[in-house]
Every structure is written in C-alpha cells, then in structure tokens.
Amino acid sequence: MRHIAIVGSGPAGYYTAEAALKQWKDDVRVDIFDSSPVPFGLIRTGVAPDHQSIKSVARRYETTALSDNVHFVGNVMVGRDISIDELRDLYDAVVLATGAPNDRKLGLPGEDLPNVFGSAAFVGWYNGHPQFAEIHPDFSHDTAVIVGNGNVALDVARILAKSGEEFEGSDIVAHALSALEGAHIRRIVILGRRGPHQVTMTPKELGELARLARACPRVDPADLPPLAQDAALDAGMRKTMGHLRSFAMAGGSANDNADDGADDGADDGADEGATIVCPDRDIVLEFDFFAAPRAILGTDRVEGVEVERTHLVDGKAVGTGETYHIPAGIVIACIGYQTSRIPDVPYDEQGGRFANVEGRIKPGLYCVGWARRGPTGTIGTNRPDGFAIVERIDADLGPTGGTGKPGRPGFEALAETRGIDFVKFTEWQKIDEAEVANARHGAPREKFVEVDRMIAKAHPSVQDS
Numbered sequence: 112m113r114h115i116a117i118v119g120s121g122p123a124g125y126y127t128a129e130a131a132l133k134q135w136k137d138d139v140r141v142d143i144f145d146s147s148p149v150p151f152g153l154i155r156t157g158v159a160p161d162h163q164s165i166k167s168v169a170r171r172y173e174t175t176a177l178s179d180n181v182h183f184v185g186n187v188m189v190g191r192d193i194s195i196d197e198l199r200d201l202y203d204a205v206v207l208a209t210g211a212p213n214d215r216k217l218g219l220p221g222e223d224l225p226n227v228f229g230s231a232a233f234v235g236w237y238n239g240h241p242q243f244a245e246i247h248p249d250f251s252h253d254t255a256v257i258v259g260n261g262n263v264a265l266d267v268a269r270i271l272a273k274s275g276e277e278f279e280g281s282d283i284v285a286h287a288l289s290a291l292e293g294a295h296i297r298r299i300v301i302l303g304r305r306g307p308h309q310v311t312m313t314p315k316e317l318g319e320l321a322r323l324a325r326a327c328p329r330v331d332p333a334d335l336p337p338l339a340q341d342a343a344l345d346a347g348m349r350k351t352m353g354h355l356r357s358f359a360m361a362g363g364s365a366n367d368n369a370d371d372g373a374d375d376g377a378d379d380g381a382d383e384g385a386t387i388v389c390p391d392r393d394i395v396l397e398f399d400f401f402a403a404p405r406a407i408l409g410t411d412r413v414e415g416v417e418v419e420r421t422h423l424v425d426g427k428a429v430g431t432g433e434t435y436h437i438p439a440g441i442v443i444a445c446i447g448y449q450t451s452r453i454p455d456v457p458y459d460e461q462g463g464r465f466a467n468v469e470g471r472i473k474p475g476l477y478c479v480g481w482a483r484r485g486p487t488g489t490i491g492t493n494r495p496d497g498f499a500i501v502e503r504i505d506a507d508l509g510p511t512g513g514t515g516k517p518g519r520p521g522f523e524a525l526a527e528t529r530g531i532d533f534v535k536f537t538e539w540q541k542i543d544e545a546e547v548a549n550a551r552h553g554a555p556r557e558k559f560v561e562v563d564r565m566i567a568k569a570h571p572s573v574q575d576s
C-alpha cells in the first residue's frame with residue numbers, strides 16, 4: 112500500500128490525486144491537506160465570480176474527492192499545524208500543490224500606501240477569501256489604475272467596470288457587490304510597460320470588455336504596431352490584436368495603422384473584434400501601453416501614479432525619461448505571484464516557487480502546479496503536471512510500492528494529540544449546501560467569508576457544545 116499526502120486542494124492537488132488513483136488503483140491512499148476548510152484553491156478564490164462555467168470545473172474533481180481511497184483534510188496548514196518532516200514520516204510521498212498565493216511586490220516608492228492592493232488581495236476580497244475580507248477598498252475617487260497586461264488585470268478591470276445588474280448569476284460576495292455598486296469610478300487605466308504585441312491577455316477575456324453595459328475600452332491608435340506585423344503572431348495573439356485594434360477605433364480617432372491599406376494576407380482579427388461604438392458610456396477603460404509606473408504618489412493614501420513613457424529595445428521596456436502623473440484613488444497591481452515558503456522546504460528566490468528538478472524537491476518530497484512552475488498557465492495546464500509527478504513517485508518507490516509508513520491512521524493519531532480540528536470532504540459538502548441555501552436571488556451561492564462560520568457548518572455539534 113502506498114500512502115500519499117498532497118498539500119493543497121486546488122487543480123494541481125486534485126489532478127495529482129486523480130493520477131494516483133489511475134496509476135495505483137486500490138493500492139493507494141491519498142490525503143489532500145488544505146489550510147482552508149474549503150477545497151479547490153483558486154477555482155474558488157481566484158477565477159472571476161462572473162466566470163461560473165470555469166468555476167464549475169470543480170464539480171469534475173468530486174469524482175476523485177469522493178473515492179474511498181481519497182480524503183480531504185481541510186483546515187490544516189502544513190508548516191504550522193504539522194511540519195513537513197512529520198508529514199514525510201507519515202507518508203511514502205508528500206506532494207506540495209500549494210500554489211502561489213502571495214503578490215509579487217511592485218518595488219516602487221509608495222506601494223504600501225492605503226488603497227494600493229496586489230491582485231491576490233483584491234481578487235481575494237471580491238471572491239470571499241477570508242484573509243482579505245476586511246481590506247475595505249475605497250472607491251470614492253473617479254480613477255482606478257491597474258498595473259499589468261495579463262488576464263488577471265482584465266478580470267480586475269471588468270469587475271470594477273460592471274454594473275450591479277451585470278453580476279447577476281455570479282457568486283461575487285455581498286460585501287464586494289455592495290461596495291462596487293456604490294463606487295464612483297469613471298476611468299480605469301490599465302498600465303503596460305510594453306506594447307500590444309507583448310500582452311499576455313487571451314482573446315476571449317479581452318473580447319468581454321467590448322460587451323460591458325456601461326464601460327468603453329480605449330486604445331491609443333498610436334500605440335498599435337503596423338498591421339503587417341500581426342502576421343508573425345500566432346492565431347490567438349492575432350485575435351487579441353483584433354480586439355485591441357477595435358478598441359482603438361472605438362475611441363473615434365482614425366486608426367492609421369489598422370487601415371493602412373496594406374494587403375499582406377494577415378488575419379487582422381476583424382471577425383473577433385468588430386468595431387465597437389460606445390457613446391454615452393459612464394466609464395472609460397483605457398489601455399496605456401509603453402507606460403511603466405515609477406512611484407505611487409500620496410501622503411495618507413494613494414493620490415496618483417507617476418509613470419514613465421517607455422519604448423522597446425530588444426523586446427524590453429526602456430524608459431524614455433518622459434514622465435507624467437495619473438491622479439488616482441486606487442491602484443491594483445496585477446503583476447504575478449509567489450509561492451509561500453514552508454519551513455525546511457528549499458526555495459527558489461528568483462522563480463518565487465519551491466526549488467525543484469522536474470517536480471522533485473528532495474527524497475519523498477515533490478511539487479506540482481504553481482508551486483512547481485510558478486504562476487503561469489490555465490487550470491488545465493496543471494493536469495499533465497499531476498500525472499507526471501505520479502510517474503516519478505512510482506519510479507522512486509519502485510515495484511514494491513509503499514515503505515511501511517502509517518499514512519492516515521498515523522495522521523489521525525497526531526491530530527488527536529495536537530487537537531487539530533480538520534474538515535472532511537463530507538463536512539465541506541455541508542458548508543457547500545449552506546452557501547447555496549444562503550444565495551441571493553439569481554446567484555449560485557453566498558460564500559462564508561469567515562473561517563469560524565465555515566467550521567460552525569462543518570462541525571455543528573462541536574460549536575454547539
């Protein structure tokens with residue numbers, strides 16, 4: 112019998128458990144630990160609340176979660192409630208699937224001013240992550256600045272731009288919906304150090320901006336590269352450029368680049384980004400390319416951003432010396448994430464993840480997903496990671512399989528002596544039922560945003576006694 116501990120119940124954790132079941136069938140027991148009482152990692156607290164079809168992927172993990180050979184062990188933080196070495200003594204293999212929950216810092220003066228947030232905090236706030244429920248963003252100023260040119264920046268811009276009605280069918284938490292409904296934001300500026308060809312935004316997410324009820328996306332036509340240069344891009348990026356070019360036309364200015372008469376046979380993405388016209392919209396959503404933030408300005412709170420104009424040299428953004436100020440009342444940096452350290456686990460400072468060679472950290476200790484690769488890729492990118500690590504563990508354990516370690520009974524004995532109040536998958540299902548029952552009209556659920564309330568649903572008799 113093989114006893115495997117997986118730390119983290121996000122996509123990487125569940126794909127690893129699925130792979131373990133496929134590889135070893137009845138000859139494996141898998142325990143999936145999570146510091147949260149509720150499973151699924153960023154599917155619950157990262158993926159946007161108005162992207163319910165993406166969030167529904169979690170339902171697919173239930174087949175794995177409900178297998179007799181897999182157990183969820185929620186509300187246990189590895190590194191605090193139980194150490195890595197204790198886990199390694201209990202299990203034949205320990206796989207860290209802890210993601211990358213910490214914001215990368217901007218490294219700019221003023222970034223600690225009130226109302227400057229990283230995307231982990233801001234996204235966690237509107238998605239009901241207990242750690243960020245109390246950040247209280249202030250939306251009283253008319254301008255928000257978002258730093259970053261990836262899909263998370265797009266999520267944040269879209270959430271800021273939507274009206275209350277546009278959140279129908281989403282599971283945005285009540286505190287965020289109410290704050291956003293009272294927001295005074297009229298201008299959202301998305302800063303990118305480089306240009307349109309360097310964005311990491313996907314066409315589907317970009318296209319959504321063209322369908323917002325009260326916001327109009329704008330691109331300065333002067334920032335667009337000549338249309339002929341799109342021919343060298345892959346199909347996805349050509350579609351992305353189609354959208355950005357349509358946003359340039361929406362501004363009402365002539366788009367010299369997009370309409371330069373060049374007949375180079377390139378797909379200009381026009382079908383993906385038909386010209387949008389947006390008169391009388393309340394909110395302008397501006398893409399400011401070739402724009403590097405240099406300082407967050409303000410005394411008691413953020414009052415603006417100092418920006419330096421850049422140009423590209425060998426694909427890198429280099430400052431031109433020309434600076435300008437954007438007055439703003441809130442700044443959200445969407446510039447990437449880092450894995451949290453765990454005592455006794457080697458860390459790769461540069462990559463912001465665990466130091467590993469193809470997922471191996473040290474004997475008996477492995478990593479997958481964002482904890483292994485860093486914060487890139489979609490949910491599905493984590494699946495091959497999970498399957499590959501199980502093959503490696505199989506090779507390392509050899510044909511005899513387990514090493515005689517106790518696995519779950521050993522953990523339960525330790526939990527008993529230490530008073531660890533862990534949450535099982537069936538207990539998460541009680542939390543789930545209560546959240547669905549508490550949903551406001553038209554919403555799939557109203558999430559609990561306090562750990563105590565989650566635990567009260569999971570362990571009602573303990574709380575009552």
Ligand SMILES: Cc1cc2nc3c(=O)[nH]c(=O)nc-3n(C[C@H](O)[C@H](O)[C@H](O)COP(=O)(O)OP(=O)(O)OC[C@H]3O[C@@H](n4cnc5c(N)ncnc54)[C@H](O)[C@@H]3O)c2cc1C
Nearest residue numbers: 119121122123145146152153157189209210480481489490
């Ligand atoms: C804002 C945002 C939006 C996104 N939107 C999409 C999208 O629309 N579509 C898409 O395909 N991808 C999206 N992604 C990417 C996707 O969420 C990731 O690819 C995926 O979640 C990474 O999986 P993971 O399992 O490595 O990490 P995570 O999902 O972060 O899971 C890590 C888990 O580990 C737990 N954990 C951490 N430390 C410990 C510890 N010490 N002890 C115990 N447990 C611990 C955490 O509580 C968490 O449950 C988005 C990402 C972000 C940040």
